Amino acid sequence: MKVRALYRYPVKSMLGEQLDELELDAHGVVGDREFALLDAGDGRVATAKQPRHWRALLQCRSAGSGASAQVTLPDGRTVPAGAAAGPLSELLGRQVVVSGARPDGAVVERPDPEDILAAGLDAEVDAPLLEIAQGTGGGRFVDHSPVHLVTTATLDALGVDALRYRPNIVVATPPGVPAFVENDWLGRALTIGGVRLVPTLPTPRCVVPTLQHGDTPRAPEALRGPAQRNRVEVEGFGVLPCAGCYARVEVPGTLRRGATAVLAAP
Numbered sequence: 001m002k003v004r005a006l007y008r009y010p011v012k013s014m015l016g017e018q019l020d021e022l023e024l025d026a027h028g029v030v031g032d033r034e035f036a037l038l039d040a041g042d043g044r045v046a047t048a049k050q051p052r053h054w055r056a057l058l059q060c061r062s063a064g065s066g067a068s069a070q071v072t073l074p075d076g077r078t079v080p081a082g083a084a085a086g087p088l089s090e091l092l093g094r095q096v097v098v099s100g101a102r103p104d105g106a107v108v109e110r111p112d113p114e115d116i117l118a119a120g121l122d123a124e125v126d127a128p129l130l131e132i133a134q135g136t137g138g139g140r141f142v143d144h145s146p147v148h149l150v151t152t153a154t155l156d157a158l159g160v161d162a163l164r165y166r167p168n169i170v171v172a173t174p175p176g177v178p179a180f181v182e183n184d185w186l187g188r189a190l191t192i193g194g195v196r197l198v199p200t201l202p203t204p205r206c207v208v209p210t211l212q213h214g215d216t217p218r219a220p221e222a223l224r225g226p227a228q229r230n231r232v233e234v235e236g237f238g239v240l241p242c243a244g245c246y247a248r249v250e251v252p253g254t255l256r257r258g259a260t261a262v263l264a265a266p
Helices: 051-059 085-092 113-119 152-158 181-185 221-229
Strands: 002-008 017-019 021-025 036-039 061-063 070-072 078-080 096-099 107-109 129-131 147-151 169-172 190-192 195-204 231-234 238-251 253-256 261-263
Touching: 002 021, 002 253, 017 061, 036 051, 036 085, 051 085, 085 096, 113 221, 147 152, 147 181, 147 195, 152 169, 152 181, 152 221, 152 238, 181 195, 181 238, 195 231, 195 253, 221 238
Parallel strands: 147 169
Antiparallel strands: 002 017, 002 169, 021 253, 036 096, 061 070, 070 078, 107 129, 147 238, 190 195, 190 261, 195 238, 231 238
């Protein structure tokens, strides 16, 4: 297997950047989900998982890290991420603050994505609160574990572009590898150069892959495919439609596009 592509998303729920290298530390990809918007009223983390409020974030692009992180707005303006609260509040119609450190117990609204597809993006559906980063230390705003990866076998079978699933790593698998092979990787070390990852959970799919991403139109099939073909048990969360997997970092280092990926035997 080979690393087909590497991605980083400096601001949660915004479009990110494709890179030739990623630096990994014990908490995941350096600069990934480094920033997030917090609702100024209730303190919840803004995520397009609740499209009624936050889907316009997917019309913004983020790049860079630390003091150099920037946000490009839909009108083409580029502003430093740390100074983006004003224009983003205007865009979203809700007052937000930009945070570079995840508050303890940070939560998002996570409606059932199939309810949203049935009722519409602006419908008021039940939206349970989900604590993010339950599998990750540090202060990044990842959904669960430090790293998210998906294989070309899964993407090709679903006919979905990696852009929609927002992985950090796309692994190119040989011909004949079945879709959703990531389900079988859990607990097995994945070595890429000097980096070693251990897949931890299948990745549950929310409504985000179905939404418009920049100029890329909506795609309900990005959820319906996993819902029809890969409902699996996700420890602690129940049986959910999944594609890809989360992983923890066992040995940090530098990931490079084109590197060989070796999976340990079961």
